[in-house]
Amino acid sequence: EIVLTQSPGTLSLSPGERATLSCRASQSVSSSYLAWYQQKPGQAPRLLIYGASSRATGIPDRFSGSGSGTDFTLTISRLEPEDFAVYYCQQYGSSPVFTFGPGTKVDIK
Amino acid sequence: QLQLQESGPGLVKPSETLSLTCTVSGGSISSSSYYWGWIRQPPGKGLEWIGSIYYSGSTYYNPSLKSRVTISVDTSKNQFSLKLSSVTAADTAVYYCARQTMITFGGVIVLGWFDPWGQGTLVTVSS
Numbered sequence: 669e670i671v672l673t674q675s676p677g678t679l680s681l682s683p684g685e686r687a688t689l690s691c692r693a694s695q696s697v698s699s700s701y702l703a704w705y706q707q708k709p710g711q712a713p714r715l716l717i718y719g720a721s722s723r724a725t726g727i728p729d730r731f732s733g734s735g736s737g738t739d740f741t742l743t744i745s746r747l748e749p750e751d752f753a754v755y756y757c758q759q760y761g762s763s764p765v766f767t768f769g770p771g772t773k774v775d776i777k
Numbered sequence: 778q779l780q781l782q783e784s785g786p787g788l789v790k791p792s793e794t795l796s797l798t799c800t801v802s803g804g805s806i807s808s809s810s811y812y813w814g815w816i817r818q819p820p821g822k823g824l825e826w827i828g829s830i831y832y833s834g835s836t837y838y839n840p841s842l843k844s845r846v847t848i849s850v851d852t853s854k855n856q857f858s859l860k861l862s863s864v865t866a867a868d869t870a871v872y873y874c875a876r877q878t879m880i881t882f883g884g885v886i887v888l889g890w891f892d893p894w895g896q897g898t899l900v901t902v903s904s
Contacts, residue, residue: 669840699882703890712873713824715892724892756824763887764837768824 670695670762672769674755680777687744689772691757696737701761704733704742707771708753716755717742744774752776779804781874781895789868789902795861799874799895806855807832812877812888815848815859817870818897825870829877829888830857837888864902871897 671694681687691702700720705713715724717733720740730745744751757769785797799813806813814829828838830848838846842861850857861868875891 699887701880701887701889705891712875712894712897713891714894715890718878718890718892758824758890760887760889763889764829765840766826766888768826770823 669765670697670759670767672757672759672767674757674769674772676772677770678773678775680775681747682777683747683749685747687742687747687751687774689742689744689755689774691735691740691742691769693738693740693759697740697759697761699761700736700740701759701763702733702735702740703758703760704731705756705758706751706753707756713756747774779876779893781876781893783872783874783895783898785898785900787899787901789864789900790904791865791902792863795859795864795868795872795900795902797859797872797874797898797900799857799859801855801857801876806850806857807852810879812837812879813850813857814875814877814891816873816875816891816894817868818873819867819870827859827861827872866902869900869902871899873897 673692675690702720704717707713721733754771754773756771780802789795812829815827828848830836845862847860875894878889880887
């Protein structure tokens, strides 16, 4: 099973700042099969990024994903008030077994 | 616009079976491009994939839960269902259903990301 580790656990930033979130896999994720989700309190997760770098439909271009192998990054170029949330990565490279990272909380500084 | 909605009891007794149904609207569960999955989230914790099913009935389960999980599909009702047996307090969680995209790469079919998700339903295991 591929174990995902996310860092930092919490990121405290101000609106307008840049957020850089890390997702590291215990072994190489084949074909960059990694997705990112955003979850706000009391809501279901929302898909942001798939294939490590492809934005999902309707996702603003301030969200970008990068990386390959074992190291992946989600970048939010300029934080908007609605971006403060928890972010999860998910790998599907070891399909049909799927794992999620523990999450990174982005909160207001 | 595709929507998914979970339904079922919010309280289950220990050792009993948890049963939930996900109703899909705005699209067909019989699409050849998607699997349909269950994911859960204990209060204040992260996400855990439970299992996924194709409209034909083909299933994949999380190895850690496989002995207790059954996922089934009813294409006539556009629904798929989850049964989790012998529940304990550790099974208390918000249970989500979601559509899972299939990817074909080099002739190999890979199950991918989850989108969209249902709103989730809290199931508490308690006597």
